[in-house]
């Protein structure tokens with residue numbers, strides 16, 4: 484169930500810090516999405532391609548759907564008609580496949596480059612050592628049906644605030660480096676998607692422009708076994 488007070492809290496924070504709030508609705512039903520909508524929330528994040536497609540199809544035109552999970556190339560086709568931002572481009576292969584589908588749909592698809600900033604190896608993303616390669620790649624000016632809008636990262640799942648803060652600061656540095664060396668005149672390149680329910684304050688301090696908040700928007704739910 485959506486917790487109205489918590490939603491208000493995050494809406495206030497996002498205005499205060501000029502951060503967009505992406506309400507993560509993964510594993511939540513359409514009633515929860517509608518509850519958020521009635522509170523004025525229009526941007527939602529999903530981490531499964533078919534869930535994004537199904538919710539976007541079933542719900543309202545003026546809702547905005549962001550894809551935040553690991554995207555397999557064979558699932559791209561399901562989200563292309565509905566997605567307004569893909570947060571999780573983590574390989575050139577994936578980017579080129581997205582471009583191909585976008586071209587077929589005569590669309591320009593917005594995306595973020597996901598960087599691996601966490602300690603856990605299970606998390607996806609480009610390594611920071613790839614920045615030079617990325618810049619060289621972008622100079623080739625391929626993928627005309629896509630627009631790079633910035634970067635995204637997930638911090639290590641830990642209580643160590645200092646560590647999490649350092650990881651977010653590093654992502655901000657990655658953003659700045661890409662901005663300086665390639666995207667200087669690209670006005671679209673302006674987003675730093677970082678911060679979740681457990682670490683959004685640290686992400687804001689480090690310069691987040693987009694918070695992906697899931698569990699903190701909802702009340703504890705009864706679990707039926």
Ligand SMILES: *Cc1c(COP(=O)(O)O)cnc(C)c1O
Nearest residue numbers: 507530551679680695696697698
């Ligand atoms: C689930 C998820 C979130 C939201 O996590 P919460 O801790 O529930 O706020 C943010 N980003 C990604 C990529 C996720 O998969």
